[in-house]
Amino acid sequence: MSYLAYAVAGWICLVGLYGAITSRNLIHLALCLTVTQSSTYVLLLSIGYRRGGGAPIFKGTVVGTRSVDPIVQALTLTDVVVSVTVVGLILALALDVHTKTGTADPEKIAEMSG
Amino acid sequence: MTRARIRAIFAVPVLAALGVFLFWGLAGVPDFGGFHGRYGTIINHRATPERHTTNAVTAVVFDYRGVDTLGEEFILFAAVVGVVLLLRKGDEGEPPTAPVRSEQVRLVGAVMVGVAFLIGLWVIAFGFVTPGGGFQGGVVVAGALLLVFLTAGYRPWQRLAKERALDPLEGLGVGSFVAIGLAGLIASGPFLHNFIASGRTGTLASGGTMPLLNWATALAVAAANVVLYAEFLEHYVAPIFAKEPR
Amino acid sequence: MVHVPEALHAVVLVSAALLATAVVLTRNTLRQILVNGVYGLMLVILFVVLQAPDVALSMLVVTTIAYPLIVLAAIARTRSGKLTDEQEQE
Numbered sequence: 001m002s003y004l005a006y007a008v009a010g011w012i013c014l015v016g017l018y019g020a021i022t023s024r025n026l027i028h029l030a031l032c033l034t035v036t037q038s039s040t041y042v043l044l045l046s047i048g049y050r051r052g053g054g055a056p057i058f059k060g061t062v063v064g065t066r067s068v069d070p071i072v073q074a075l076t077l078t079d080v081v082v083s084v085t086v087v088g089l090i091l092a093l094a095l096d097v098h099t100k101t102g103t104a105d106p107e108k109i110a111e112m113s114g
Numbered sequence: 115m116t117r118a119r120i121r122a123i124f125a126v127p128v129l130a131a132l133g134v135f136l137f138w139g140l141a142g143v144p145d146f147g148g149f150h151g152r153y154g155t156i157i158n159h160r161a162t163p164e165r166h167t168t169n170a171v172t173a174v175v176f177d178y179r180g181v182d183t184l185g186e187e188f189i190l191f192a193a194v195v196g197v198v199l200l201l202r203k204g205d206e207g208e209p210p211t212a213p214v215r216s217e218q219v220r221l222v223g224a225v226m227v228g229v230a231f232l233i234g235l236w237v238i239a240f241g242f243v244t245p246g247g248g249f250q251g252g253v254v255v256a257g258a259l260l261l262v263f264l265t266a267g268y269r270p271w272q273r274l275a276k277e278r279a280l281d282p283l284e285g286l287g288v289g290s291f292v293a294i295g296l297a298g299l300i301a302s303g304p305f306l307h308n309f310i311a312s313g314r315t316g317t318l319a320s321g322g323t324m325p326l327l328n329w330a331t332a333l334a335v336a337a338a339n340v341v342l343y344a345e346f347l348e349h350y351v352a353p354i355f356a357k358e359p360r
Numbered sequence: 361m362v363h364v365p366e367a368l369h370a371v372v373l374v375s376a377a378l379l380a381t382a383v384v385l386t387r388n389t390l391r392q393i394l395v396n397g398v399y400g401l402m403l404v405i406l407f408v409v410l411q412a413p414d415v416a417l418s419m420l421v422v423t424t425i426a427y428p429l430i431v432l433a434a435i436a437r438t439r440s441g442k443l444t445d446e447q448e449q450e
Contacts, residue, residue, distance in 0.1 A: 002145040002146040002147065002148075003140075003146070004146070004369075004370060004373055004374075005146045005369070005373055006141075006143055006146070007137065007140070008373045008374070009140070010133065010136045010137055010140055011377050011380075012376070012380040013136070014129050014132065014133050014136070015380050015381050015384050016380070016384060017129060017132075018125055018126075018129055018384065019383075019385075021121060021125040021129075022121055024118060025389055027389045027431060027434050027438065028387060028389055028392060030431075031383065031389075031392055031393070031431065032383075032384055034396070034427075035380050035383055035399075038403060039380075041403070041415070042376065042403075042406065043140075045407060045412055045415065046146060046410065047143060047149060048149055048151075048154065049147055049149065049410050049411070050147060050148075050149050051147030051148065052147075052362065052363065053362065053411060054362040054411055055245075055411045055412065055413050056158055056170040056171055056411075057168060057169050057171075057244065057245060058168045058169075058170065059168035059169075059243055059244055063159060063162045063163070064159055067411075068149075068154075068410070068411045068412070069149055069151060070154055070157055070158060070161075070170040070171045070173075070174050071151075071153060071154050071157065071174055072154075073174075073414055073415050074174040074175045074179060074182075075182070076412070076415045077171070077175070077247075077250075077415045078182070078249060079186070080415065080419050080422055081190075081249040081250070081252070081253060081418055081422060082186050082187075082193075084253075084339070084342075084422050084426040084427065084430075085189075085190050085193035085194055085197070085338060085339075085342055086189070086193045087427070087430065088193065088194075088197055088342045088346070088430050089196045089197050089200075091346075091430055091434045092196075092197050092200045092201055092345075092346075093200065094434070095350070095438070098437070104438050107117055107118060169414070171412075171414045172414070245413040245417055246417065247414065249418055250414070250417045250418045250421050253422060253425060254421055256426075257421070257425035260425065339426065342426075342430070343426075343429055343430075346429065346430050346433040346434075349437075350433040350434060350436055350437040351433050351436055351437075353440065354436055354440050
């Protein structure tokens with residue numbers, strides 16, 4: 001059990017990379033990149049987890065009860081919201097390529113550019 | 115054998131090799147549930163007595179690691195500037211009307227837009243007392259504005275999401291964050307120093323500079339999201355409405 | 361002390377891994393955005409079980425509002441031109 005969380009994070013990362021490598025469509029590729037990014041969230045939160053700990057919110061609970069780590073949560077939550085705009089930029093670039101070459105397939109684009 | 119098939123066959127051993135190193139490295143991480151980092155424990159014990167906020171995560175985001183949040187906001191800003199540079203081409207001509215014709219949908223929209231907007235404001239405002247904050251609430255507010263497009267049509271959305279108003283708002287959000295940090299520098303001590311007195315724990319008037327940074331972040335995130343949606347809708351979805359005769 | 365049974369951790373983690381594989385293996389982009397939505401909701405459950413309500417809130421909001429909009433707008437753009445053979449196969 002103690003290794004399962006990290007193994008799942010590693011598996012999600014590798015699966016996302018496999019999807020990005022064998023992708024036939026640029027939009028599918030952007031979503032596979034978001035899957036790889038979500039593996040880092042799972043890894044960060046699994047590292048910060050403390051057995052028997054509650055959430056690091058102290059309204060109603062006494063300060064000093066056992067809680068999980070708040071720093072990895074802070075890193076993850078800003079990352080989740082900011083990566084939406086970055087994926088938006090990736091999609092805008094992909095659609096620019098689609099407009100100029102007429103296809104969204106990475107294979108056909110490579111053939112056309114030479 | 116197509117090139118895609120060759121790529122797939124080559125990808126599996128390469129990813130397996132990467133996986134060996136990845137899982138070997140992950141085996142050295144401390145046990146799941148046995149995290150011994152001292153920084154987190156110290157912040158859990160000291161955030162509420164020092165800053166009078168009950169949400170330790172928001173205290174980390176806006177006070178203890180405020181510089182990291184500033185960096186993330188600049189990533190947001192730069193990505194939205196990139197999208198605008200790619201997509202905005204000046205005057206696009208007459209926008210399509212594309213109204214939503216179903217009365218039930220319009221009724222649901224008329225009720226839900228206000229409710230969603232209020233929920234977004236509540237999530238932002240109470241972000242340092244209970245879970246929430248500028249980032250989450252900013253996206254909820256942007257979603258409430260998006261509900262106008264989904265339930266009323268394209269023309270009302272365009273009247274609401276004007277570029278001329280949204281661009282300065284986004285700059286104002288990020289700029290206020292930097293300005294409050296500089297005010298901390300001028301008042302005493304380092305950049306982003308929390309120089310306002312902390313109020314009473316558990317109320318809205320607590321946390322020092324944290325509520326101000328919270329609202330600045332919420333403004334920046336909401337405006338950036340609405341600009342992103344507006345650009346995508348205007349350049350990718352509106353031409354489809356213009357082509358179909360309605 | 362909050363006692364979370366280990367079986368709950370194991371079930372949610374394995375479900376997240378299976379759904380991530382499903383997202384990658386779905387080649388049709390329109391179906392993939394729906395599977396991505398389900399994967400996002402499973403991640404929200406995982407974050408709640410790992411005692412992180414702030415992160416769960418932000419993931420919930422992002423995966424139900426922002427991602428479907430930008431990906432569906434992009435799909436609409438790639439399908440509104442001439443339908444070529446590759447697009448019909450999708």
